[in-house]
Amino acid sequence: FKLDSSPGRGTVVKATFQLGHVDLPPMGDLGGTVIAFLAGHPDISFRYVHRINGDEFLLDTDELKENLEVEELTDPIIMKFLREKIGDVLSSNSVV
Template identity: 35%
Template sequence: MKELSLHILDVAQNSTNAQATEIRIEILEDLFANVFRITISDNGCGISEERLNAITNPFTTSRTTRRVGLGLPLLQAAAEQCNGTMTIESAEEQGTTVRATFEHDHIDRQPLGDIVSTLIGLMTGHPAIDFVYHHQVNDRGFTLRTQDIKQELDDMPISDMSVVNFLTEYIQENIHSLYEEANV
């Protein structure tokens, strides 16, 4: 994967497959501490301890269509390549948290990429799931909750093009504002 937003998409898709009703995606960019951290948590079915111990093995997958699962091993490799780590915390029937930490300025750290399209795809592709997106750059943060948006929409679907256009612009503007305020 060439950008971190694709790793986020992969892990979030795992959450949708785990019957999560809420998925939190958090990005922390602490330029002073030189940390770039991605946290994805859900309230899905969780992972057994046995499976959790083998989950970063590429030949461990819950898929029935193929016998390899490269998503988490690739994220782990990307983090470790940038002097970082990846951790997975999970309990059956309680959900899962995947956290990947990178050196922010490491030359091999993949760019965040098109996080806006990733978020829009997740939100419109899984309208029954409540997504919470939080992006923080230094001490400034931006949070988006699809549950709040859905309440304002009444009966209009989140996949309606006018809503998609609004959300795209809203997310872009807020992320741009975070970087602008941090002088990045």
């Protein structure tokens, strides 16, 4: 676990887990957790990176807002899509 914070730059939280470790509990609903962060703090830019099996999944809220041409991602249709996408990607054990 690593936490790095700088005024005006933001905060980086990095957690690394060995998936095969006997003490690692089930990951749970990561899609729902990420969506809760996004919905609860629409004014904060999030960059979520998930790496598994050498692949990488990236969710960047600034990039999403630009591509969708919206100011917030709190629309229920957008949130539902993102939750499903994140859930699908993470449950497949591959991010490509």
